[in-house]
Amino acid sequence: MTKTKVLNVGIDLGTSRSVIAADNGIRTFVSSYVGFPKDVVSRKMLKTEIVFGDEALKNRLALDLYRPFDKGMLKYSDSSEHPEESKKAKSVAKQLLEHLVDLATESQAGDLTLRGVIGAPALASQKNKKHLLDVAEEILDDVMVVSEPFAVAYGLDMFYNALIIDIGAGTVDLCRMAGTIPSEDDQITTFKAGDHIDEVFLDLIKTKYEKANFTVTMIKKFKEENAFVSAKGERVSIELPVRGKPTIHDVTDELREACRAIVPEIVEGVRKLVAAFDPEFQDALKQNVVLAGGGSQIVGLQREIESYMKKTLGYGKVTKVEEPLYAGANGALMLSRDMPDEYWDTLKSRCKKNVIGIVGD
Ligand SMILES: Nc1ncnc2c1ncn2[C@@H]1O[C@H](COP(=O)(O)OP(=O)(O)OP(=O)(O)O)[C@@H](O)[C@H]1O
Ligand SMILES: [Mg+2]
Known part of the structure; x- marks a missing residue:
């Protein structure tokens, strides 16, 4: 068997923006919208059967417009009450992911093995993670789903005594890093984002x-x-x-x-994660709270969280990541790169598929 070249990709399928970072240096994003022309006129005008991102938003009057993710998850995927809508959301998400991967690989010649890590909300249900894996299955050769704030922490080399707050469109994900893959107890997801x-x-x-x-x-x-x-x-x-x-x-x-309106739940999450941490390391954690995601750019938020921490926890130091847009995808890419070949092979043999969710399993 000839071995094809491996291309690692890190992917952040967001409620508002979907981002990809690849080994070949390409980093790009699209707004998480997909549109289909409504009739013959719109099809003639747009000269295509499918439109993505801001282009779709701009032409929304001529399109049936879909946003496949809501509250950080694939729409309708946690209930069985809307089977048709759930199927549609999945197929739209697939088209969006395919488009992202195309953008990252269009200049790449030859056969590629696409290996990817996808970020999901910190406490996405097993069912939801499974749906994400289904979405990726035909597009990537090897794929792993990880918690989004964990990917951010990984990308920043913050493995120890750090509290990441990823403020997205659908969710705010808080994740405490204590030197291992975070467990459910280390993470909180709120839906006010x-x-x-x-x-x-x-x-x-x-x-x-x-x-x-x-x-x-x-x-x-x-x-x-x-x-x-x-x-x-x-x-x-x-x-x-x-x-x-x-x-x-x-x-x-x-x-x-x-x-x-989003602040009370965030600061309550910080308080809970600090208070439940090993008392010996609580001070170190308080000194290392990091904001990521689009919402981290709200002016004054850093100070607001610090002043709340001072009141309730005695002290707090909050910083922001330099690249709020790419932090998740960058970290996911690093994870994908760092996982040894044998690890991916073990995953495959264990799952009899090319997929697995790691956090919370
Ligand atoms: N400068 C800014 N100030 C405040 N909010 C912003 C700013 N820029 C972007 N946002 C908001 O951040 C959110 C998008 O952030 P991000 O791209 O991290 O979310 P996402 O990954 O798509 O969502 P999720 O992680 O919940 O699935 C949107 O609600 C957007 O309006
Ligand atoms: Mg996000």
């Missing part, structure tokens, strides 16, 4: 400015440019149409309140 901020922000603006006309996409973009939690700061205003006329609306208090 970026999407929740958008919902709260939307409701608050609707209540204050009844006549303004807007969509969640518009205010999400505005949030990403202006998000903050600090008590003081500049006023922020958004331009929204009122009966078709662009009108300036001050949304400072609404944006702050919406961004703050």
Whole structure:
């Protein structure tokens, strides 16, 4: 048998953005949207049968638009009540993953063995992990699912006394690193993340400015440019149409309140993970809290968590990762690279498949 070249990839299939980092140096992402032209006109206009990412969002009026993940998981995959929708979400996720892998391999000549590690929410159920593996099965040759914040920690070389908080769109995942693969007790997932901020922000603006006309996409973009939690700061205003006329609306208090809506569960998670840690190492853990994910860019969040930690735990030092967008995929890629060939072979023989979930198994 001829041995093909192995290409390692690290993948973060996110609720909002899906990211890939590959051995060949390619790193890229797409927004987690997939669209299918609605009719002959849209097909002729778009000249394709499928549209991904921001391009899909931009053309959404001409498309049936899907977002395959919600709350960090493949939609409908944890219940058997919506079999059709679940099947559709899976097939859309597959197309999205295929597209990501194509982007990372299009310049690659010759036969490749694709070996990948995929990040999943910290406490995704076994069933959900299994669905992720099904999605990847036909696209990657070898695949492993790991907890997303664990992948982040791995990529940063933070194996010991570190607490990672990955603030995404669907979930906030907290993970305590204590020198081993984290267990269920080391992890907490909360569902108040970026999407929740958008919902709260939307409701608050609707209540204050009844006549303004807007969509969640518009205010999400505005949030990403202006998000903050600090008590003081500049006023922020958004331009929204009122009966078709662009009108300036001050949304400072609404944006702050919406961004703050995710804080109580995050700080409670930090408190729990610290309090339940070996008392001898609690101080070291408190000194090493690291924010990752898109939500880590909220201005003032670092300080907010530190001041809460000071109040409840006596002390806290919070930092942010340098590359919030790529931290998960980078770590997943490093994991994929670091797993020896024999390890992958053992996995295969043990599972009689090319797949396995490791965290929580
Ligand atoms: N500068 C910013 N300030 C605040 N929020 C931001 C910023 N940039 C992105 N976000 C928000 O971060 C979230 C996306 O982050 P990320 O890409 O880490 O999530 P994801 O991996 O897709 O989601 P999940 O991990 O929950 O599946 C979105 O809610 C987005 O609006
Ligand atoms: Mg994520």
